Amino acid sequence: MLHKSHSRKWLLVGVLVASTFGISTVAMAHAPLRGSAPLANQNLKKAPTVVELLAGEAGLGTSPDDYISVLDASGSNHASPLTTSAQGDFSRISAPVSSMNTGWYAVHWNVMSEDGHPMGGEGGGWWAFGVNGKTAKAATRKIALTNPSKPSGVPTSMSTSLNGLRVGLRTFTATVKWGTITSVKWTIVNSPIAQHKGATFSWPVSCVKKTRVCTAMGIIPFVANYRIDVQISAKTKQGQLTSVWSTTATSAG
Numbered sequence: 162m163l164h165k166s167h168s169r170k171w172l173l174v175g176v177l178v179a180s181t182f183g184i185s186t187v188a189m190a191h192a193p194l195r196g197s198a199p200l201a202n203q204n205l206k207k208a209p210t211v212v213e214l215l216a217g218e219a220g221l222g223t224s225p226d227d228y229i230s231v232l233d234a235s236g237s238n239h240a241s242p243l244t245t246s247a248q249g250d251f252s253r254i255s256a257p258v259s260s261m262n263t264g265w266y267a268v269h270w271n272v273m274s275e276d277g278h279p280m281g282g283e284g285g286g287w288w289a290f291g292v293n294g295k296t297a298k299a300a301t302r303k304i305a306l307t308n309p310s311k312p313s314g315v316p317t318s319m320s321t322s323l324n325g326l327r328v329g330l331r332t333f334t335a336t337v338k339w340g341t342i343t344s345v346k347w348t349i350v351n352s353p354i355a356q357h358k359g360a361t362f363s364w365p366v367s368c369v370k371k372t373r374v375c376t377a378m379g380i381i382p383f384v385a386n387y388r389i390d391v392q393i394s395a396k397t398k399q400g401q402l403t404s405v406w407s408t409t410a411t412s413a414g
Contacts, residue, residue, distance in 0.1 A: 192218030192274035194286070195251055201288035202364065202379045204330055208261040208292045212240060214254045216272055216280060219247060222254035224273040228285075229256035232267045234328075234383050236356035239266070263293045265328060265382040267360055287360045289380040291330065299325025299413075306391055306406035314397030315339055319406055321391070327413045328384060333364065333377040340395030342366050342375040343403070350409065352385035386411045 196215040199205055212231055216222070222245030231240040240256040247253070254272060267289050271281035280286070302325065307318045321335040333345055345364040349357050364379030381387070387410055394403045 192216050192221060192272075192280055194280055197268075197288065199290045201290065201362075202330070204291035204294050204380075206293060209258060211255050211257050212268055213256075214270060214272065215248060216252040216254060216274075217250075218275055219250050219252060221245065221252035221272055221274065226279070227254070227272045228270060229254070230269045230356075231256070231258050231261075232269060232356055233261075233264060234354075236354040238356075261292050263295070265289060265291045265294045265380060267357070267362070267382050269356075269360065284359050287362060289362050289382040291380060291382075294329060294380070296329030296331070297325070297327055299327045302326045302410075304389065304408060304410060306389070306408045308404055308406045310404060312397075312402055312404050314399055315393075315395050315402060315404075326381075326410055328381050330378070330380050333379075334374065335391070336372070336374050337368075337393060338373045340393040340402075341368050342377070342391055343394050344390075344392040345377040345379070346390045346392075347379070347381065348388045348390065349383070349385040350388050352383065354383065354385075357383055357385055381412050384412055384414045 194214060195217045198213045199209050212229055222243055227243055229240050229243060230238045232238055239258045239261050243254055243256050245252055245254045267287055269285050269287055271279050271285040274280055302323045304321045304323055305318060306321060311317045321333060324332045335342060343366065345366055346361055348361040349359065352358050362379060364377040366375055366377045368375040389408050389410060391406045392403065393406060
């Protein structure tokens with residue numbers, strides 16, 4: 162059973178995820194994800210023995226469609242079959258993991274809620290973490306993003322920077338004087354490893370109001386071709402606008 166302080170940490174993680182990426186735990190018809198461990202975009206000093214989800218509904222984790230996979234760069238899965246236990250009114254869903262060496266990993270998961278909806282979406286949810294992962298030094302890359310919908314009142318293209326388009330823990334920076342970045346997501350669109358295709362990794366964003374500089378930090382776990390989607394909220398003459406600027410980029414090892 163989780164200690165009381167650990168339970169509070171899980172709940173806090175759920176609240177932060179909900180506020181950062183616009184997930185409403187009230188409006189959703191199916192069970193929300195309240196927390197996960199290890200945390201996304203964390204580089205651990207020691208390999209975990211288990212990967213866990215905290216689902217906001219009791220009695221989950223027993224469907225044959227439920228899964229937690231922990232994938233390495235080769236696509237190998239280090240997770241064992243699921244176990245589930247009650248955590249108050251929630252479900253603690255766990256997968257023991259083993260044989261994890263130094264490197265970067267991706268968790269791919271899905272759990273069916275009581276009403277039959279997959280909590281992770283049709284393609285499942287993802288997050289990345291490291292085990293003493295190495296981030297090689299690399300030249301800063303300028304990355305141009307465009308908005309194909311060409312919304313009026315805002316630029317249709319923008320310039321951003323990334324401190325190295327290589328596998329590792331990276332920092333994405335952009336100055337947006339006309340709006341605020343609300344999310345940054347990396348999706349693998351092409352990879353020699355079939356298990357990696359479709360993986361989507363969200364990076365938390367912070368913006369400084371005075372300078373209009375927004376920064377997102379997160380993990381590029383694997384060598385692959387990614388689509389980078391940056392969602393921006395801006396005030397225009399037509400009203401509040403929320404739209405996405407995107408590009409593709411290929412990471413190196």
